[in-house]
Amino acid sequence: VNVALLGFGTVGQSVARLLVDSTAPLRLTHIFNRAVARKRVDWMPSDVRWTERMDDVLVPEVDILVEVVGGLDPAGCWLRQAFAAGKSVVTANKQLMAHEGGELLRLAAQHKVHLGFEAAVAGGIPVIRAIREGLAGDQLQRITGILNGTCNYMLTRMEADKLSFDAALKEAQQRGFAEADPTDDLDGYDARAKLCILARIGLHVALRPADVPCRSIRPLTDIDFIYAHRLGYTIRQLSRVERQTAGSGPAPAVAASVEPALVRRGSVLAGVRGSENHVLTIGERGGETGFSGRGAGGDPTAVAILSDVLAIVRHTSPPGWFREVADDRPARVIDEHPCPHYLRFVVRDRPGIIATLATRLAEHDLNIDAVLQESGWPKEALPFVITLEAARREVVDRALDEIAPLDFNVERPVSLPIVD
Numbered sequence: 452v453n454v455a456l457l458g459f460g461t462v463g464q465s466v467a468r469l470l471v472d473s474t475a476p477l478r479l480t481h482i483f484n485r486a487v488a489r490k491r492v493d494w495m496p497s498d499v500r501w502t503e504r505m506d507d508v509l510v511p512e513v514d515i516l517v518e519v520v521g522g523l524d525p526a527g528c529w530l531r532q533a534f535a536a537g538k539s540v541v542t543a544n545k546q547l548m549a550h551e552g553g554e555l556l557r558l559a560a561q562h563k564v565h566l567g568f569e570a571a572v573a574g575g576i577p578v579i580r581a582i583r584e585g586l587a588g589d590q591l592q593r594i595t596g597i598l599n600g601t602c603n604y605m606l607t608r609m610e611a612d613k614l615s616f617d618a619a620l621k622e623a624q625q626r627g628f629a630e631a632d633p634t635d636d637l638d639g640y641d642a643r644a645k646l647c648i649l650a651r652i653g654l655h656v657a658l659r660p661a662d663v664p665c666r667s668i669r670p671l672t673d674i675d676f677i678y679a680h681r682l683g684y685t686i687r688q689l690s691r692v693e694r695q696t697a698g699s700g701p702a703p704a705v706a707a708s709v710e711p712a713l714v715r716r717g718s719v720l721a722g723v724r725g726s727e728n729h730v731l732t733i734g735e736r737g738g739e740t741g742f743s744g745r746g747a748g749g750d751p752t753a754v755a756i757l758s759d760v761l762a763i764v765r766h767t768s769p770p771g772w773f774r775e776v777a778d779d780r781p782a783r784v785i786d787e788h789p790c791p792h793y794l795r796f797v798v799r800d801r802p803g804i805i806a807t808l809a810t811r812l813a814e815h816d817l818n819i820d821a822v823l824q825e826s827g828w829p830k831e832a833l834p835f836v837i838t839l840e841a842a843r844r845e846v847v848d849r850a851l852d853e854i855a856p857l858d859f860n861v862e863r864p865v866s867l868p869i870v871d
C-alpha cells in the first residue's frame with residue numbers, strides 16, 4: 452500500500468520515520484511540502500519523491516494520503532481533491548475536522564474511500580476508535596476531557612512548584628509543549644475543536660466550534676491554587692459536552708464549554724499531570740470509561756496516524772490477508788523480567804531468625820534490600836518484612852519453598868513483586 456505524506460513538520464517527520472521503519476506492507480512514496488528542497492533529510496530512502504506540486508501525489512500509484520499540514524485552507528481543498536481521485540485520507544487536522552468534518556466524512560463515503568482522523572483528538576490516545584467501535588453499543592450522555600497538553604502542563608507546574616502563569620508559559624515553550632503563539636491553547640480554541648469532534652462521534656451531534664463558549668486560563672495565578680487546595684480541589688482546563696433533554700426543539704440540545712474549573716483532589720481528572728490528556732465518557736448503560744495517555748507530540752500523534760492507515764489497509768484488503776499473528780505456534784511463556792520483591796513473614800520470635808533467612812536467601816543469590824518490623828505485635832506471631840533487590844520470581848519462589856518449612860514460621864511467607 453503506497454502512502455503519500457502532505458506536510459513534513461513535527462508530526463510529518465515522525466510519520467515518515469514510522470513508515471520507513473514499519474514492517475507492515477506500507478511504502479512511503481511521496482513527501483509534499485512547500486519549498487520542499489530545504490526539507491530533505493539523509494535518512495529518507497532514495498526512491499521517495501519530494502514535491503511541492505499537489506498533482507504529483509494525486510497519481511494512481513498513491514493509495515492513501517496522510518495530511519499533516521494543518522489549517523482549514525488549503526488542507527480542506529486537498530482532501531476533496533484526494534477523495535475525487537479515489538484516495539483514502541488520514542489527517543491530524545483538528546480544526547478542519549471540527550469545522551468541516553461532517554461534510555468531509557459524507558464526501559469520503561460518497562467516493563467510497565476512508566477518512567481517518569484519530570490523531571486529531573488527544574494525540575496518541577486511540578479515543579476516536581474506542582468511542583466509535585468499543586462504546587458503539589452504549590448511548591453516551593457526557594464527555595469530559597483534558598484535551599490540551601499545553602494548558603495541563605502549565606496548570607500542573609503552577610500547582611506543583613508555585614510557578615507564576617508567565618513562568619509556566621515560558622517553561623512550556625522552552626520544553627516544546629507550547630507554540631510561540633499560544634493563543635489557541637490558552638484561550639481554549641484547540642480544546643474546543645477536539646470537543647466538537649468528540650461530540651460528533653460520541654454524542655452524534657454536529658456542534659459548531661463558534662457556539663461553544665471558551666474561557667481562557669490566562670487570568671489564573673498561583674493564589675487560585677492555594678485557595679483551591681484549601682477547599683480540597685485543584686484546577687484543570689476542562690472540555691465538557693453533555694446531552695440535554697430539556698429545551699427540546701427541532702435540533703438536539705447539548706451543554707458544552709471549555710474552561711478552567713475546580714476538580715476534586717484525588718479524582719481521576721486531578722491526577723492528569725503534565726502534557727497528558729484524559730477523556731472520560733459517561734454512558735447510559737456502561738457508566739464511566741476513561742482513556743489517558745500522551746495527547747500530543749510528534750511520535751504519539753504519528754502512532755495514531757499509522758494506526759489509521761493500518762485500519763484502512765485492514766478494511767480494504769481481502770479477508771485474511773492482514774494477519775495479526777504471523778506464526779500460529781503457541782508462544783513459550785517464560786519468567787518475566789527480574790524485579791524487587793516484598794517478603795512477609797509471621798514467626799515465633801527467637802534470636803537468629805534474620806540471620807538464618809539472610810543465609811538461606813544468599814544461597815539463592817538473593818540480596819536483601821531492607822528489613823522492616825513494626826513494634827507492638829505478640830512474640831508468638833510476629834510479622835516482619837524483608838525486601839529483596841531485583842530477582843527472578845522463580846528463584847524467589849524456590850528460596851521460599853526451602854524457607855517455609857523452618858520451624859519458626861507460623862504461616863507460609865508471602866511474596867509479592869514490587870512493580871514500579
Ligand SMILES: NC(=O)c1ccc[n+]([C@@H]2O[C@H](COP(=O)([O-])OP(=O)(O)OC[C@H]3O[C@@H](n4cnc5c(N)ncnc54)[C@H](OP(=O)(O)O)[C@@H]3O)[C@@H](O)[C@H]2O)c1
Pocket residue numbers: 457458459460461462463483484485486518519520521522525543544545546570571574746747748749752
Ligand atoms: N504537533 C503535535 O503534537 C500535534 C498533535 C496532534 C495533531 N497535530 C496536528 O497535526 C498537523 C501538523 O502539525 P505539526 O505540529 O506537525 O505542524 P508543523 O510542524 O508546523 O508542520 C506543518 C508542515 O506543513 C508545511 N506546510 C504548512 N503550510 C503549507 C502549505 N500551504 N503548503 C505546503 N506545506 C505547508 C510546513 O512547512 P514549513 O516548514 O514551510 O512551515 C510544515 O512542514 C496540524 O493539523 C496539527 O494540529 C499536531
